[in-house]
Amino acid sequence: MENYRLSQLRLLEAESIDIIREVASSVERPVLLYSVGKDSSVLVHLAQKAFHPAPLPFPLLHVDTTLKFKEMYEFRDRFVRSIGAELRVHGSSEVAGTRINPWALGTVKCCSIFKTQALLGAMKEGKYDAAFGGARRDEEKSRAKERVFSFRDEFGQWDPQNQRPELWGLYNTLVNKGESLRIFPLSNWTELDIWQYIHLEKIPVVPMYFAKERDMIVREGRLIPMDGPIPLKDGERPEKVMCRFRTLGCYPCTGAVRSTAATIPAIIEELMSVRDSERITRLIDHDQDASMEQKKREGYF
Amino acid sequence: MTNQPDNSQNPVSFSREADILRFTTAGSVDDGKSTLIGRLLYEAGGLYDDHLASLRGDSKRLLREGMDLSFVTDGLKIEREQGITIDVAYRYFSTPRRNFIIADTPGHEQYTRNMATGASTADLAIVLVDVSRGVTIQSRRHAFIASLLGIRHMVIAVNKMDLVGYQEEAFLKVRKEFESFSTRLSIPDLEYIPVSALCGDNIVSHSDKMPWFQGIPLLKHLENVRIVGDRNLIDLRFPIQSVLRAPNGVRHYAGRLASGVVRVGEDVLILPSHRKTRVKGLTVAGAEEGMAFAPQSIALTLEDEIDIKRGDMVVRAGNMPKISREMEAILVWMDRVPLQTGKVYAIKHTTQTIKASVSRLHFVIAPATLSRSPAGVLQLNDIGRVSLSLFKPLFCDEYSRNRYTGSFIMIDPLTNMTVAAGMVIERGSGAASTLLSAEDQSKNRNIHPQEGDVIGLDRKRLLRQNPATVWLTGLSGSGKSSIAFALEKKLIAAGHVCYVLDGDNLRSGLNRDLNFSPESRRENIRRVAEVARLFNEAGIIIVVSFISPYREDREQARKIIGIDRFLEVHVDAPLSVCEQRDPKGLYKKARAGLIAEFTGVSSPYEPPEKPACFLKTGEESVEACAGQVWELLVNGKFLESHD
Known part of the structure; x- marks a missing residue:
């Protein structure tokens, strides 16, 4: 019997591959939402495994807020080229010209325009009926309630009280025209699983995840990166801080954590003793109670 | 690294x-x-x-x-x-x-x-x-x-x-x-x-x-x-999820193993075409391997060019699922709109989606009291037993044996909502008793040793063996008893504790109230299985020598004794050979019409579909046959103590 034992990572891998294949063979126009972060890297890696030796049967789509870190853009282009995938970038050009940013609009509106509306626009434009996302249930409490195959109506809205039951790994993939599915193959992975898998499979990730000395604004205990025109308060000036990013988003809303973990094993070791959750540095999760749930209801991932 | x-x-x-x-x-x-x-x-x-x-x-x-x-x-x-x-x-x-x-x-x-x-x-x-x-x-x-x-x-x-x-x-x-x-x-x-x-x-x-x-x-x-x-690693069931075409044109059949183990080089059968072929190569999560097991996600290449599509299933010729357009199932109803018998729903089962309708709602069961009531309607959160008519045959197993080929969801084609979850059950097993069959209820409550089950472990250590039941089935005169006693002798000589339960010695005492009708044969088998189970629990290896002609009865015995301990052995000899041997003169009597319902003559014998071991007594000696069963026990690690 011991020969037939499957480790946690291999079990999760098998489940994710099954999900990815199921989507590809049961919907018309799937797309993989690629957000450049570590979860996206893992998702793309799993998709490659799922269809090996055939190429990826769907494109990658980056819904670009234009407010990502420079290193993320560099990594994106290099990574996509190296795996030979097709990348489509959906920039919010019409709003980008008017210099939308969270300092002027507040994070709620900024996210709504840049992420939710842009995503819905991109889905419509590409006539995609299914989009993969790298979200995990351990990230946030409303995500813990979401199905692997999350049904969205024609406006991309999530109705948490009326979700399709999901049993055994038998997924209901049926949608009418205009409706869509969001699929989360990494639902059952934890942050630790992701890093252990990256280590095991040698998956490339953005260098910002690794600790080094960076120019940071230290504000109320938070570390704010100087990657763009961040408005400074009186007396604030960048200082060198040994830190890393645990999660990557837009530079105005993503903080770093103090850390010396410069390698994957060091990150894994750090995670095993860490006392704060992954998304504590993501400002948008803390806008109001149930803010993630609200955003998802409106069509956000 | x-x-x-x-x-x-x-x-x-x-x-x-x-x-x-x-x-x-x-x-x-x-x-x-x-x-x-x-x-x-x-x-x-x-x-x-x-x-x-x-x-x-x-x-x-x-x-x-x-x-x-x-x-x-x-x-x-x-x-x-x-x-x-x-x-x-x-x-x-x-x-x-x-x-x-x-x-x-x-x-x-x-x-x-x-x-x-x-x-x-x-x-x-x-x-x-x-x-x-x-x-x-x-x-x-x-x-x-x-x-x-x-x-x-x-x-x-x-x-x-x-x-x-x-x-x-x-x-x-x-x-x-x-x-x-x-x-x-x-x-x-x-x-x-x-x-x-x-x-x-x-x-x-x-x-x-x-x-x-x-x-x-x-x-x-x-x-x-x-x-x-808990995983089923016995029955190979590989539903094809998608067909991948490699850049060199080779087709790879991708999917997740629902149950069983598959190896490169082994002979397989494709359903529904029933075409035979051989596994040429396999990958597990994209990497080449020699074998794979459930629940891995894999892709296979096959020796022969066969038309295979999503929804087809790879199995072994000697171990097939049920292929049927009729199905008995338990439904858990999940939609606000109640079940309508006769209405066409979509059923998603493994990687197939087919149309089906409920032909009959038998009863609804109250989960808290387990009481059944005949019902005309199945509503949100109700659990009921139904008969389904399928537009195309499904390849399925009983849910209790296979969680992945025994389960399905029902979808309302109008609303696209998942309206029910279904579990396949054996026809007849639930209708006569409660929702769950009687054998399910009584089965092996104490057979799977629990951690810290000191007494069971002590017995194993004391007797230096892991108890099992060798179940010899075959026609009268096929050589079951001879093999049973030869095996017993061999085991005792090697210092093992074992005992033979023979058709005749049980019928003369414990089962003397039973005749040879199908019902009595079933009860006969049930009692033997229960006795074997008790002996097994006492640490003793049991050799059962019984004609046990019905597959369903042996399946019941397997459940009572416990899947891990039940070794089904088919003692096979052609009817003509058995009749020629006729050690007790029974065939002669049966042919003369003096014995009613005699297996092979006036009553059917259903051979095992997947015996642990197959003995050709027409070709091999009793000693050689007993030796084969001995090997089976050795390979199953029953003849050693391991904690």
Whole structure:
């Protein structure tokens, strides 16, 4: 019997591959939402495994807020080229010209325009009926309630009280025209699983995840990166801080954590003793109670 | 660098090689469910400081006392506002031994469907009982649904022991109460653990407030319960999910193994075409391997060019699923619109989606009382037994044998909603008894040795063997008894303790009230199986020598004795040879019409479809045949003591 034992990572891998294949063979126009972060890297890696030796049967789509870190853009282009995938970038050009940013609009509106509306626009434009996302249930409490195959109506809205039951790994993939599915193959992975898998499979990730000395604004205990025109308060000036990013988003809303973990094993070791959750540095999760749930209801991932 | 575990002290390898236990809980704040989950997460370090802090904030806003851990699991705003759990939430934590996924579900009747959803992927269920209130309808409902969904391991967490002064009597009372209910369910491994989630008693370590409790604390039990054996690694079932075309034009058949093991070079059969071919190569998650097993996601290449598409199934010629356009099933209804018999629904089963309709609704069962009532309608959260007519044949197995080829969902083609979850059952097994067949209810409650089952282990050590039942089936005169006694002699000579149960010696005593009608034969087999089971439990190897002509009866015996201990051996000789031998002159009498219902002459014999061993007595000596069975016992590690 011991020969037939499957480790946690291999079990999760098998489940994710099954999900990815199921989507590809049961919907018309799937797309993989690629957000450049570590979860996206893992998702793309799993998709490659799922269809090996055939190429990826769907494109990658980056819904670009234009407010990502420079290193993320560099990594994106290099990574996509190296795996030979097709990348489509959906920039919010019409709003980008008017210099939308969270300092002027507040994070709620900024996210709504840049992420939710842009995503819905991109889905419509590409006539995609299914989009993969790298979200995990351990990230946030409303995500813990979401199905692997999350049904969205024609406006991309999530109705948490009326979700399709999901049993055994038998997924209901049926949608009418205009409706869509969001699929989360990494639902059952934890942050630790992701890093252990990256280590095991040698998956490339953005260098910002690794600790080094960076120019940071230290504000109320938070570390704010100087990657763009961040408005400074009186007396604030960048200082060198040994830190890393645990999660990557837009530079105005993503903080770093103090850390010396410069390698994957060091990150894994750090995670095993860490006392704060992954998304504590993501400002948008803390806008109001149930803010993630609200955003998802409106069509956000 | 290899993928082997380097060193358990190395944080990188820690938990990477550990496995996953998925368990389900059900209930509401009142039962202490959330406190229990919160306690498990807390003790395992699965709660982050900022989450705890935000919980306190939430709690304050909603005027609750202190820190209510239900806020850990209730993720939707409406749930937190109303203090109820509405939908399944998944939570994750790990200890150095194991990783855990909790499917946390609500417990009220109107959430039966959510409970079923959570249970469908779980290995274990924790059923909560508030010791101060006794076994409630909710606890019963949860236990029933868990057993219905095929969960083999259950823990009855008798909670709030602090409220009854940690008295053993209170615990035993609950235990007795629950036992009278659980005997009617099918739960091979059932544990009772007295706990106080609030105070942390018997969660991580033994509570000194309950020195009378000799069992294992909850978290330790969760870490140690063995689940590898729950997977079906016997029946090869590989539903084709998609056909991948490599750049060189070769077709790769991709999918997830529903059950069984597959190896490069082995002969397989494709359904529905029944074409035979051979496995040429296989990849597991994209990497080439020589073999694969359930539940891996794989891709196969085959020796022959055969037209294969999504929905087809790869099996072995000697081990086939049922292929049928009629199906008996238990449905858990999940939609607000009730079931309409005769209406066409879509059924998704493995990777096939076909049309089907319910031809008959037999009855509805009340989960809390297990009482059945004939019903004209199946409504939201009802559980009922139905007959289905399928527009195309499905390749399925009984749910109790195969969770993945025995399950399906029903979809309303108009609304696209998933309206029901279905489990395939054997025709006739449930209609005559309760929802679950009698053999399921009585089967192997104590056969799977539990961790810490000292007595069973001591017996094995004492006798230096692992008990098994060798079940010899075949025509009269095929040589069963000769082989049985030759094998017994061989075993005894080697110092093993064994005994032969022979058709004739049992019929002259224990079974003398039975004749040879199909009903009596069935009862005959049932009794023999029960006797064999008792001997096995006493540590003794049993050789059963019985014609046992009906497949269904032998299947019942297999369930009674336990899948792991039942070795079916087909003693095969052509009818003409048996008739020529005719050691007891029975064929002559049967041919003369003096014996009614004589197997092979006036009554059918159904050969085993997948015997553990196949003996050709027309071609080989008795000694050689006994030797083959001996090998079977050696290979199965029955003739050694291992702890």
